[in-house]
Amino acid sequence: GxxxxxxxxxxxxxxxxxxxxxxxxxxxxxxxxxxxxSLGQGLEFLIYFQGNSAPDKSGLPSDRxxxxxxxxxxxxxxxxxxxxxxxxxxxxxxxxxxxxxxFFGQGTRLTVV
Amino acid sequence: KQEVTxxxxxxxxxEGENLVLNCSFTDSAIYNLQWFRQxxxxxxxxxxxxxxxxxxxxxxxxxxxxxxxxxxxxLYIAASQPGDSATYLCAVMGGNNRKLIWGLxxxxxxxx
Numbered sequence: 270g271x272x273x274x275x276x277x278x279x280x281x282x283x284x285x286x287x288x289x290x291x292x293x294x295x296x297x298x299x300x301x302x303x304x305x306x307s308l309g310q311g312l313e314f315l316i317y318f319q320g321n322s323a324p325d326k327s328g329l330p331s332d333r334x335x336x337x338x339x340x341x342x343x344x345x346x347x348x349x350x351x352x353x354x355x356x357x358x359x360x361x362x363x364x365x366x367x368x369x370x371x372f373f374g375q376g377t378r379l380t381v382v
Numbered sequence: 383k384q385e386v387t388x389x390x391x392x393x394x395x396x397e398g399e400n401l402v403l404n405c406s407f408t409d410s411a412i413y414n415l416q417w418f419r420q421x422x423x424x425x426x427x428x429x430x431x432x433x434x435x436x437x438x439x440x441x442x443x444x445x446x447x448x449x450x451x452x453x454x455x456x457l458y459i460a461a462s463q464p465g466d467s468a469t470y471l472c473a474v475m476g477g478n479n480r481k482l483i484w485g486l487x488x489x490x491x492x493x494x
Contacts, residue, residue: 273425300480311386312471312484325479360425369414369433369475371482373426 294363405472
């Protein structure tokens with residue numbers, strides 16, 4: 270695709286429900302990143318994929334968070350039993366092999382009520 | 383642990399002014415430093431990327447410098463325009479991994 274695509278753009282969910290956030294990276298980009306931006310806080314690294322494997326998942330805040338990537342392309346970030354503190358904008362980025370320049374999607378705004 | 387600080391947190395200037403945004407980081411063992419722009423409701427746009435071996439990068443009216451030994455970078459915006467109004471974010475990529483560590487940003491308003 271022309272850019273990184275994220276869906277949905279907005280998601281309102283009830284506390285305790287599970288949510289799935291989707292990221293479609295730029296075609297051919299092998300690296301994929303998930304970040305979170307909470308109100309009043311800086312962007313926070315969550316997880317990094319190289320191909321389908323995740324060499325760095327150190328930023329996932331709890332075991333309620335998981336992510337996978339299939340076919341070296343689409344990635345899904347799943348949050349189980351959502352809590353109000355999970356409310357944030359979740360940003361996905363991708364980059365090509367050997368290049369540190371990352372291209373960001375427009376994010377998914379998650380609101381847990 | 384790498385920490386990134388941006389000063390000032392907010393800046394309001396009249397159109398046409400030259401301005402400087404500051405970024406500092408605590409661990410000089412970085413792979414690169416990147417400046418991004420964030421507009422409300424939109425994603426992040428990469429402005430400039432400076433590799434650890436470089437001292438500066440330029441793109442149009444933007445110039446970013448890097449002093450790795452002192453842990454500092456500046457983003458210089460020449461002849462500011464109302465369209466430059468946005469939040470500017472500084473991020474560093476570590477030497478051993480690919481994740482970006484971010485500052486909180488500088489919110490810039492350029493007034494006509």
